Amino acid sequence: MSSGVAVDLENITIRFGDFTAVKDANVNINGGDFFSFLGPSGCGKTTILRAVSGFLDPSEGRVLIGGKDMAGIGPNKRPTALIFQNLALFPLMKVWENIAFSMEVAGASAGERRKRADELLDMIALGGQGDKLPSELSGGQKQRVAIARALCANPDVLLLDEPLSALDLKLRQHMRTELREIQKRVGITFIYITHDQGEALTMSDNVAVMKAGVIEQIDTGHHIYDDPSTPFVASFVGENNVFRGKVKSINGANAVISTNRSGDLLSRITPAQVGKMQVGDDAMMFIRPEALELAPTDAASETTITANVMNEEFEGNSFSVFLEGDGGKMIKMSVPNLGQDHISARGENLSLRYDASNAVAMPAGELASE
Amino acid sequence: MKKPMIFSQFFKNNGAVMGSALIGLVAFWLIFLIILPQLSMLDYSFRYNLPPAEVGGPKDVYTLSNYEHLIYGSDSSHQTYNTVDLKVFMRTILAAMLVTIFNIFLCYPLAYFLGQSKGSGFVRLLVVLLIIPYWINEILRAFALRIIFGDSGLLNEALMFLHLTSAPIDFIRQDIALYAGLGYAYILLMLFPMYNVIESLDRNQIEAARDMGASWLHIHRRIVIPYAKPGIVSGATMVFMLSAGALAAPQILGGPSSLWFTQLVYQWFNDSLNWQQGAAYAIVLLVSTIVIVLTVMRVFKVNMGDIGK
Known part of the structure; x- marks a missing residue:
């Protein structure tokens, strides 16, 4: 198995006519990372994935896979494999034929294909089910077949476009764990697209949060949750109480915000903004619901x-x-x-x-x- | 077990009066417009062509003579077999097959293009443009083609203007006009079933195959064509049946020496006033085309149910 190939997006801008779907994105994804793009629908995350897989060319900027510029290289020639949101299994082919399709394309004999497909079926715990049709499998099984089919080509990078969104909650949570395990086992780079913050936070080494074509923050899941660098990230990832106001005073990494309706409140300044905020600036302060607790009624203070x-x-x-x-x-x-x-x-x-x-x-x- | 349940559900949904009326109408259609006329043709085909006075008399008995005539010809002829009519029959079947195959090759790329560039206004306009000529009567369309293919027709004029030929080509006598007319007459019946199936093909499947390194040829061979198969067979069935049974195009566009089998049927009914003989010829054509269609469906592993989709 490959040890993981880095993917770099350099100043990627993607336009469709007058509409800019992705604006000046710079992302460095380490080899072997589980990297997620998280954002609401229409934020441009799928567009980025299609640019990496080669189904569309960026209007500006470069996609590098393993340091190699991918300009002019079609999706069938890139070392990437894409798992579609609806999985796109071939309904008329048996499960094993689906899995070994990339070998069929490469001209491998039926015997070789069958052997490799059976190995992969064992890996995804579907041994002996190769002769079924995809329609005879359950949602989670189809999911695993799609993963096996993508891995069969030994790609350097696996691209996943919200593949869990069609599953029910329990199965989705189970598949998160399973995907993460498969990624660790094969050791290749996973790029995962989702609007579900739970998926992004549980599985990823790093997460890029996107809003309207712009990457707002790239960080570990922990930092995205605890140290959001913009109000969008703070309000999109997890639940948050937002307090608007102005900066009243700053003391190092802490500030007192004079909120519009809740009086003066003390807060930490998010790391990315330390030293950049001035007294009198319009500010927003966020407190998560779970960070609040009951206090004695008369304990008035800045917290x-x-x-x-x-x-x-x-x-x-x-x-x-x-x-x-x-x-x-x-x-x-x-x-x-x-x-x-x-x-x-x-x-x-x-x-x-x-x-x-x-x-x-x-x-x-x-x-x-x- | 299953059928009574379907019917009880049907009556529950529609009510007793409406349900009976609907079933009655369908039964009327089936029995009076399809089954009885065909049965009476079948009956005719096994009877002698008698003067009206003798119909129902002692001479009015069943016979195979009408079918024998197609194979062996009349007693007065010197040949062992009725080569003239049999040749026309074989030529009709073969030509209908060729027209069908030609239509498949012509329509597949078009149906793929239309089906996969879904939704755009340009495509909808194209489809309308394809349909509009079919608002015109079939016979008028055949005459229009005759004018185009005529000695001083548009096509010959153009070819001569471009110096591709010095004298007009006799498209009519060489049956080129006939095949073009037949090919055009039913092409939409090939295009639309294909288009409908291909339109429902998930585009992601094509992209997935492409992502896994498949060439366009491989994608069509393994993904698109197997998926479109019911549509292709459905279209092919209709084009083949209708081409083999066409009358207007061969009458108008056929050369003087070439006969279409339906023209023989027409002659028996209309010119010779021998309905019994005509019915036998018509039954032979009907049964042969049905057998061919069923054989092709079996070879390509398509079920009757798939075609109805």
């Missing part, structure tokens, strides 16, 4: 917010409490389910506190519209 309970929802592993702060500011708090019957009563006035290290501040910007 407490008071609000009235509007509604409470039981989520199974947690309770979601929806509150209304001063000026109608909506706040969500998440409390782990440790056996309580409920957290609060409707109309109750609560004080919420948080640790300043769990809040991030950054210059104001556009939020994810969800």
Whole structure:
């Protein structure tokens, strides 16, 4: 098995007529990485994947695979294999013929193809199912056949276009683990496209978050979640309470934000913006629902917010409490389910506190519209 | 077990009155417009051509003589076999096959192009342009082709203008006009079933094959053609049946020496007023084409159900 080939996108811009689908993207993907592009639909992530696979040429910039410029090299000649969102298994071919299709194209004998297909079927735990038609398999099995078919050509880079989106929740979670394991086993570079942050965060070594054709942040899943560098990333990945305001004072990596409706609040400045924010700037501050906790009612400080309970929802592993702060500011708090019957009563006035290290501040910007 | 359930569901959905009316109409269509006329033709084909007074009399018995006539000819002829009619029969079947094959090769690329560039306004315009000529009567279309292929027709004029030929080519006598006319007459019946199937082919399958290194030839051989097979066979069946049974195009575009088998049938009915003989010829044509179609379907492993899709 190959040890992993790096993929580099240099200043990629892709236009369709007047519409710019991808704008000046620079991405360096290490060999053997599981790399995800995460973003809402229409953000240009699939366009990037098609540029890497060779189905379209970037209007500007270069795609390098293993350091080699791919300009002018068609999809059938690139060392990439693409797994389609709908899998695109060939319905009239048997499972083993599907898997060995790349060898059939290369002119391998039926015996060789069958042997390799059976090996791959064993690897994906579908041994002995080679003579079925794809329509006779379950969703998860089809998924694995599509992966085996892509791996059969021994590609240097596997490209996956939201391949789990058609599966139900349980199977999706199971396939995440399985995909990650397969990637570790074969050791090749995986580029994964998804709008599902859970998939991106659980599987990836690195994640690029995209918005409207622009790459907002490239980082590990942890940093994407904890240290978002733009308001879009903060609001798109996971849930977040956003507080708008102006910077009142800065002390090193911390700032006090004078929020529009919730008073002065202390926050950490997100690492990418440390030293770049000025007192008086428009700012946004984010606190995750799980970072809020109940505090004694009269504990007013720069890390407490008071609000009235509007509604409470039981989520199974947690309770979601929806509150209304001063000026109608909506706040969500998440409390782990440790056996309580409920957290609060409707109309109750609560004080919420948080640790300043769990809040991030950054210059104001556009939020994810969800 | 299954059929009564389908019917009870049918009546539940449509109500007793409407359900009976619908079934009655379909039954009327089947029995009075299809089955009974064919049965009466079959009956005719086994009877002697008698003067009206003797119909129903002692001489009106079943016979194979009409079928024997096609094979052995009349008693007065000197030949052992009816070579003239048999030749016309064979030529009709072979020519209909050739027209069908020609149409397959012509329509496949077109259907692929139309089917895979789905949705664009340009393609819709193309499809409309293909259909418009078929608003015109079949006979008028045949005459139009006759004018185009005539001695001083558009085609000969163009060829002579370009100095590709010095004297007009007799397209009619050489049957080129006939084959062109037959090929054109039913080409849409080949194009649309193919187009419908190819349009439903997931484009990702083509891209997936391409991504795995397949050449265009390989993609068509392994992905597109197997998928389009029911459409191809469905179109081929219709074109073959209708070409073999065509009358207008051979009447108008056929050369003086070439006869189409349907013209023989027509002559028996209309000129010789021997309906019994004509019916036998028609039955032979019908049964032969059905046998050929079923054989081809078996060879290419296509089910009757696939064609209906």
